[in-house]
Amino acid sequence: xxxxxxxxxxxxxxxxxxxxxxxxxxxxxxxxxxxxxxxxxxxxxxxxxxxxxxxxxxxxxxxxxxxxxxxxxxxxxxxxxxxxxxxxxxxxxxxxxxxxxxxxxxxxxxxxxxxxxxxxxxxxxxxxxxxxxxxxxxxxxxxxxxxxxxxxxxxxxxxxxxxxxxxxxxxxxxxxxxxxxxxxxxxxxxxxxxxxxxxxxxxxxxxxxxx
Amino acid sequence: xxxxxxxxxxxxxxxxxxxxxxxxxxxxxxxxxxxxxxxxxxxxxxxxxxxxxxxxxxxxxxxxxxxxxxxxxxxxxxxxxxxxxxxxxxxxxxxxxxxxxxxxxxxxxxxxxxxxxxxxxxxxxxxxxxxxxxxxxxxxxxxxxxxxxxxxxxxxxxxxxxxxxxxxxxxxxxxxxxxxxxxxxxxxxxxxxxxxxxxxxxxxxxxxxxx
Numbered sequence: 001x002x003x004x005x006x007x008x009x010x011x012x013x014x015x016x017x018x019x020x021x022x023x024x025x026x027x028x029x030x031x032x033x034x035x036x037x038x039x040x041x042x043x044x045x046x047x048x049x050x051x052x053x054x055x056x057x058x059x060x061x062x063x064x065x066x067x068x069x070x071x072x073x074x075x076x077x078x079x080x081x082x083x084x085x086x087x088x089x090x091x092x093x094x095x096x097x098x099x100x101x102x103x104x105x106x107x108x109x110x111x112x113x114x115x116x117x118x119x120x121x122x123x124x125x126x127x128x129x130x131x132x133x134x135x136x137x138x139x140x141x142x143x144x145x146x147x148x149x150x151x152x153x154x155x156x157x158x159x160x161x162x163x164x165x166x167x168x169x170x171x172x173x174x175x176x177x178x179x180x181x182x183x184x185x186x187x188x189x190x191x192x193x194x195x196x197x198x199x200x201x202x203x204x205x206x207x208x209x210x211x
Numbered sequence: 212x213x214x215x216x217x218x219x220x221x222x223x224x225x226x227x228x229x230x231x232x233x234x235x236x237x238x239x240x241x242x243x244x245x246x247x248x249x250x251x252x253x254x255x256x257x258x259x260x261x262x263x264x265x266x267x268x269x270x271x272x273x274x275x276x277x278x279x280x281x282x283x284x285x286x287x288x289x290x291x292x293x294x295x296x297x298x299x300x301x302x303x304x305x306x307x308x309x310x311x312x313x314x315x316x317x318x319x320x321x322x323x324x325x326x327x328x329x330x331x332x333x334x335x336x337x338x339x340x341x342x343x344x345x346x347x348x349x350x351x352x353x354x355x356x357x358x359x360x361x362x363x364x365x366x367x368x369x370x371x372x373x374x375x376x377x378x379x380x381x382x383x384x385x386x387x388x389x390x391x392x393x394x395x396x397x398x399x400x401x402x403x404x405x406x407x408x409x410x411x412x413x414x415x416x417x418x419x420x421x422x
Contacts, residue, residue, distance in 0.1 A: 003313070066300065073375050089277065091216075096378055098362075102214070106328070113332030114342070117317070121324035123362035126389025127397075131325070131350065138349030139342065151309075151334030164284050167307055178337025186338075 003027040005066040009050075010057045010081055012037030015071035015095045020050060022105070023069075033061050059084050067103075071095035098122035107132040112144025113151060146186035150178060153189065156198035161205065169205040177201075214238040216277040220261075221268045221292055223248030226282035226306045231261060233316070234280075244272050270295050278314075282306035309333035318343040323355025324362060357397035361389060364400060367409035372416065380416040388412075 007023050009016050012034030020041060023030050030050040032041060037052065045052035053061070057077065062068065068085045070078055070092070082100040085092035094100035098121075106117035107128035116135055120128045140146070154174055161170050177197070189197075218234050220227050223245030231252060234241050241261040243252060248263065256263035264272070268288065273279065279296045281289055281303070293311040296303035305311035309332075317328035318339035327346055331339045351357070365385055372381050388408070400408075 073378065075375060096382065106326075113334055115317075115328075115330045115332065116342075116346070117326075117328040117330075119326045119328075120358045121326065121362065123324055123358045124365050124385055124389055126386045127358050127361055130390070131327075131354065134349045134351070135327070135346050138345045140345070143342065147331045147334045147338050150338055151332065154335050164286060167284065171307065174335055175337045178335055179341070 004029065006031065006064060008033065008061055008065045008068045009071075010034065010061070010069070010077075011071040011073075011095075012041050013071060013073075014038065016069070017041055019069050019071065019095075019105075020044065022108075024049060028067075031061070031065070033057050057081060062088055062090060065090055068092040069095075070100075109136050110144075111139060112148045114139070114144050114147050140183040142187040143183060146183050149186050149189040149194070152191070153177075153194050153197060156194050157201050160198040160202040166205070170201075173201040173205060215240065217242065217275060219244065219272055219276045219279045220282075221245065221272070221280070221288075222282040222284075222306075223252050224282060224284075225249060227280070228252055230280050230282065230306075230316070231255065233319075235260060239278075242272070242276070244268050268292060273299055273301060276301055279303040280306075281311075320347050321355075322350060323359045325350070325355050325358050351394040353398040354394060357394050360397050360400040360405070363402070364388075364405050364408060367405050368412050371409040371413040377416070381412075384412040384416060 003026060005028050007028040007030050009020055009023070009030060009032045012032060016032070016034070017038045017040050020030055020032065032045065032050050032052045033055065035054060035056060037045070041050070041052070044050045062084060068081065068090055070081045072078055078094045078097060078100055082092050082094055086102070091102040092100070093103055093105065101122060104119050104122045106119040107125065108118070109116050109132050118128050118131045118135065157170050157174055214237060216239050218239040218241050220231055220234070220241060220243045223243060227243070227245070228249045228251050231241055231243065243256065243261050243263045244266065245263075246265060246267060248256065252261070252263070255261045268283070273295060279292065279301055281292045283289055289305045289308060289311055293303050293305055297313070302313040303311070304314055304316065312333060315330050315333045317330040318336065319329070320327050320343050329339050329342045329346065368381055368385055
């Protein structure tokens with residue numbers, strides 16, 4: 001959910017470096033405010049991947065910002081950032097200080113279009129990482145590709161049944177198919193088979209008088 | 212991340228009813244705009260759980276809103292809602308129309324403070340639900356309680372090592388402990404044991420000259 005969102009990162013240390021990495025992965029627009037920065041952050045700024053205003057945080061840094069991440073070593077500064085952000089209804093996260101957080105970073109894993117986020121509600125990243133490892137092992141092999149193919153099928157069914165009054169019939173067919181299919185069969189769907197299935201969906205729904 | 216956020220829901224049908232249920236679970240503030248509503252939505256409005264403006268969507272509904280969910284049957288209305296929201300940088304989701312979505316609803320599961328969100332990037336809810344069932348089985352028994360106890364430990368360690376310059380030492384100790392402990396041991400931590408562990412953490416860090 002950070003794609004295209006403007007994230008203000010206050011502080012240029014190791015924690016901020018990890019946050020910036022995650023934000024860039026999530027395709028956020030990153031603005032760093034800090035008097036100094038780790039070599040990685042300085043390089044990213046030099047390469048134009050992030051904007052870096054060298055200096056201490058000030059309230060005007062919040063203008064046009066969609067979320068705020070603070071990782072500074074002085075608690076009074078953290079509190080000021082948190083209060084100013086909340087006053088503007090901008091979600092804020094202060095590192096290592098759950099009461100000053102409106103959201104927490106989740107441990108995440110990806111497989112193609114599948115994204116799993118594991119949050120422990122601020123209890124700390126160590127356990128979230130262990131849960132992630134368990135969850136990774138629980139996903140069916142090829143799940144990412146299977147979901148990608150199913151997304152193509154969904155788009156094809158939409159094309160085959162495009163009318164507003166067909167939306168319920170589309171959803172009903174897709175849900176039934178998605179629940180019943182084997183993961184390995186979904187993974188094996190090629191474009192021809194997807195086109196054939198979409199035609200079948202439209203015909204079956206019409207015959208049942210659903211659309 | 213919806214806690215306390217103002218969510219505008221446009222449309223009063225079955226999809227909106229499910230969305231509102233999820234938003235209220237996430238403790239969002241829900242504003243419904245629709246000429247009509249399902250009995251469940253009407254009851255929630257009557258009970259004061261949500262605000263309901265009876266009428267068609269208009270652009271001024273977006274004022275003060277943090278996220279927008281549209282589930283209406285006319286695509287031209289969906290497109291108008293999406294465009295107006297994006298112009299104001301408000302994240303928007305249009306049901307069953309991935310190109311009009313800035314975010315997707317994830318299948319979620321909870322166990323105490325643990326929250327897992329499974330997104331399929333708009334490929335559809337059927338597969339997300341199947342993945343959720345697998346993930347639920349992969350979590351260790353008592354994981355929710357274990358994480359809750361670990362959160363208490365984290366707070367106790369913070370109290371035992373409160374200074375700004377101890378934050379690295381805190382994190383180091385907690386990460387090592389969190390990685391090494393058995394789930395069943397974490398689950399069994401009582402408040403006395405937590406207090407003893409926090410003292411031990413402060414002593415060990417001081418002895419190692421870490422803080």
